Amino acid sequence: MSLNLGNWQLDTVNGGMFRLDGGVMFGVVPQQIWKHVAIPDSKNRIQCANHCVLARDGSHTVLVDTGYGGKYALLDRKFYDMEPGEPLLEGLAQLGVLPEAVDCVVFSHLHFDHVGGSMRQDAAKRLSLTFPNAQHVVGRIEWENASSCLPELVTAYSSQEVISLRELTRLRLVEDGEEIVPGLAARLTGGHTEGHLSFMFRSNGQTACYPGDICPSTYHLRRMWHLSYDVLPLETRRNKPRLLAEAADDGWWMLWNHDPTAVVSRVNRDEKREFVAVDSSKTL
Template identity: 30%
Template sequence: MNLHVINTGFFKLDGGAMFGVVPKTLWQKTNPADEKNLCTWAMRCLLIEDGNKLILIDTGIGDKQDDNFLRHYYLHGEDTLIKSIHKAGFSENDITDVILTHLHFDHCGGATVYNKDRTKIEPTFKNAVYWSNEDHWKWASIPNPREKASFLKENIFPLRESGNLEFVGIREETPFRSIDFLFVDGHTDKQMIPLIEYKGKKIVFAADLLPSVGHIPIPYIMAYDTRPLISMQEKELFFTDAISKDYIMFLEHDSVHECCTVQETEKGFRVKDTFKLKEVL
């Protein structure tokens, strides 16, 4: 098995929205904001070579949205999803599977693209099976008012219409030999957290269960989370497992740190170490 970090660029979101009720004087220590109160966030994906499979986890925001949409998020950086896949030595047609942790636009927008004449939206990876789960798909397909702006139909329905969409069974055996899933409900219903077995280590693609190192303290919950009290419970259980089982957390949104480990201190859970993924491969 080989792992490749796939950087797809950066965007900006309001710091208060990203840390909920936590005062700015606290969260800005790890995530400083600009003059508009916006913090920079990564959209970092992961590519896994495992036997005859080439598995991509999440796809970033993509490039099919219009300028009116994208200007709210201040996309920047030289990296894109496709450029990073090519840099890793692969093409779009090589991807066999795409795991979508959840269907918010910054996680699944790159899963679909316009065709050449911009008359139809189709899967970016034509040879790939796209994986969600049935509960989350239903949740995203008929969105609640809180998440409606994050579940965009152009990101979601073309996957089903293409016939490339399949579901991971919540209580069934995983379809991957080296990837298991943790299902969590605090951020959105049945977000899928991939747990990857790699050379005796457990690498966890943390997605929005843990967006950044700055979110490790239990009360540091995004205002985007639909069930914040459940998020806190899920984080506590997850960190307890992470410490006892030596999990390495791969951070999708942290603009500085690719990976981290956690520890329990007198003040609660805190970061232990931060490092690049290549340092543990």
């Protein structure tokens, strides 16, 4: 998918398809309901995309999230049915973009499927930066939680990746509303994690929003449909409808992260279903 938004060219790049338990993806929604929109396999897993976004404006080459990368062990890859190799780098190569050309990597949050592709691992298990010339941008609250070593968060974040981001990158911490580069701003949405960010691309009166995991797909447009991983579900239920209402009223494009069929959509208000996706660009 390629979307021209004023000065921005936005391209979706595959960060690696995978499967995740349906109960994880839909939280309190019963399987008897969610199975009608996402068909589970024999292990109760549903297909999830991992759409990263490559954004270019002639001055900057920005990558939003990095997928899970190629360094996970075989058991992990089997558990999540991850794609082999390094899908993100393969996708960038198809667009003619070398890793060295990316000058800014921004993370919605630091879970494995969003940050894993930021590092590569050699045969001796030594880590190196996938994007060696890029500034790496994380929300301040997200970074504080990920690096806190709090016992209740220890399984949410990889200490190896957090340490590597600290030691190997030009790390920049940003606040709610801060402009990262001209025409790209961070928006604190919380919910999924306390410091979860969405990203707003704006140019020539147009807006495209990457909501990240506060609304990971067109299946999650209803207030109560959200991931069981959300650490602050009440925030998700408050902030997601606010974001979607702005998108509907102002005609934003929404860049879905985990939707296995829709890459980008607009959204409309709907009396029965709260919001619906329209004008979707499909994948697969």
